[in-house]
Amino acid sequence: MIAFHYPPMRGSSGIQRTLTFSQHLPQHGWQPLLLSAQPRAYANSGADQLAEIPAGMVVRRAFALDTSRHLALGGRYPLLLALPDRWVTWLLGAVPAGLGLVRRHRPALIWSTYPIATAHLIGLALHRLTGLPWVADLRDPMTDHDYPAHPLTRRVYRWIERQTIARCSVAVCTTPGAIQTYRARFPDIPAERYALIENGYDEANFAQAGDAAPAGRTGAAANAADYADTSAAPAPTPPPAPLTLVHSGVIYPSERDPRPLFAALAELQRAGHISPQRLRVVLRATGHDDYLRPLLREYGIEQMVSLAPHIAYRAALGEMLGAGGLLVLQAANCNHQIPAKLYEYFRAGRPILALTDAAGDTAAALRKAGIDTVAQLDSREDIMHQLLRFLTLAEAGQAPLASAAAVAASSRAARSAQLGELLDRVALRAQAAGRALPRAGSKEGAP
Template identity: 55%
Template sequence: MKNVLMIAYHFPPVRVSSGIQRTLKFTTYLLEHGWCAQVLTVDPRAYEKCSSDQLQEVPQQVTVKRAFALDTARHLSFKGRYSRWMALPDRWISWCLGGFFSGLMLIRRNKPRVIWSTYPIATAHLLGFLLHRATGIPWIADFRDSMTENDYPDDPLQRRVYRWIERQTINHCSRAVFTTPGAIRMYKQRYPDIADERWVLIPNGFDEENFVNAERSQAFKDVLLSKPNKIVLLHSGVIYPSERDPSHFFFALAELKQFNQIKADQLRIILRATGHDALLQRMIDECDLKDIVFLEPGIAYEMALAEMLAVDGLLIFQASNCNHQVPAKIYEYLRAGKPILALTDPVGDTAGVLFEAGLNEVVALDDKESIKKIFVRFIDGIQQKSVKLASKQTIEMHSRRYGANVLADALNSIIS
């Protein structure tokens, strides 16, 4: 077995919806290609929420080193305040110190052929850069989405620090991995001197084993038994106020309700683990939708998949300012085999994934009138069972096992 050092903030037992899955499943499926991972992550105290429900999925062959790390906002603040330099590039910069020495020990013990680090925690790429420079081991940087934009991060100082880390990462890594074609196009324009072979596309995906377990679980049976006698739609995961603003969706629902085109005794919409419940609840109340739209707390991953399998339809929110991004949940939605209504820019990468799958229930997130029309058609299609679903062949191309094949090819190409 060849060894790879994988640097990832999100790893069991952190409780998040999708960020944890990419690294966890790569460690599993890379074993099929002769690569064994040693994972460098953070001590669980750095996580705001923990759950043990996926700890048993970490392969026995995989070594996990949980290095010293603190969350500046929770552990190093005084009355909720802290100096800016204590959170640059992010609130987990303390991981850089503990992670560097822990990483050197893992490298000395296991002699990895490649280092791999994954964003969205910028400190992970900073660690990858430092360990690469200290040891000379080739480095793959998994960006997923873009690390910087013209106006992201919002704080100018943090944006300059992010851009410095991004520039060092692009210039020194052997491969830069992104999840969407749009992100790669953007980075090719930003760094025109980088050779094409350095850019690699590995989309997010779903894990078949997790879905099989969810379908067999008691949670799935419980969800089916408790499902009301009405159409149930679900959005599972964070709803960012600027990137996934549902206000026009709420306005459209309010008008449809006003003219009796939708009714509370026929429709229930669940927004699961939004991360912004207080803000969304105010919007729901103002639109008089509290008998149709319900905010629900986060649940264990397998239960979340069981819920996707049990409902009648699934919702995607994605604004045009994220056209080069694709929500990770979309691949799980495809595998769930349920009708999907996507409120997103028809020319963005999110819509592109659905169009390639033969699905066309797509409308701009900020177009209230078009949302009203497509929503009525979508509900009618569910009732008539006429909404098109993705083919089995299309679904299989979006599995995490398939993504691990691409990563294994990248690893092998580097060491060869």
């Protein structure tokens, strides 16, 4: 498993996808070997999730630098030192480290995961050098007509994308829209080359996060057994005043542009419909506080909206469990993506206000879960209308919550079972073609 995002890295929801796969896959007959980067490559790291790495699992951390921090002079560096991304030096350490893992442990296949494009370069190199089948966890489309922004970077990304789709055994996406995008982009690739494995939440983390929720607000945090009965959704509970609306995670200035929301909050405040005594908005670990802080002053809403620092993952889940409401921001240019935290929001059992495009995959997932408190992210007027509706429903304890069936289907245990079945199919096909090596610890020729 080739993954840049893995503990002790902090601050990315992508960490949880690989971490929980590595925890659950042994239950489905697969023992992961984890190939990651040396911690110095991470701008934000900590020990809070290291204990969650399965005991005895092989974890190889290969040489890697962050070009912007380690190779820059005066804060500047040549673009060629950051193609396809700032962690391209990881390629130099990971390929020989990966070859060593292959020789020592004789794995059945290779799995690499985005959003660090270098991870797929490593997967491509190891696939070409060893002949092992390769599962590429693309998650979302790597490119768009204007992404990445720099033309040369976009050209390199597109080359990696083409090579990955053409050479991998299966390309895994996290949304139906991403698969549609790739099928349209590469019409000669057979449909069976793609697989859907969505993001999700981990029940064990929520079970421990319940202790971190504020007193009197943990009723929404049910056990896994509570979701086994899919005939009933968790009951809404009215929040105390003021209602606290939490956005947990990065706010990208383009893909999650909060300015229409800030304008709506300012207008509603001027009209006397909301105030800091009725509503508090917490933007947790935005990654762009320096960009957002002047905007809050410009719109005059700094008493209502606060920028909160990064906290440990389970503490963040505890905050979700205790929130009066949870906020989603997702622009129309990300219609084929679903924020990974949405599934954690479902599990938290709190009302959700989603500012996103009605035609996108995020809105479709919300509707499927039974949630209709959705407004267009780029429309101040729509946000004003839906925000007041959301507040009225939440204050009365009547806001719609994700159905129990949607919550149960979104667990990472269920997603890991899907991945285990997919790996079985890939290994069987490779063995039938006489290409795959047996998994470490398995009988010769076993899938």
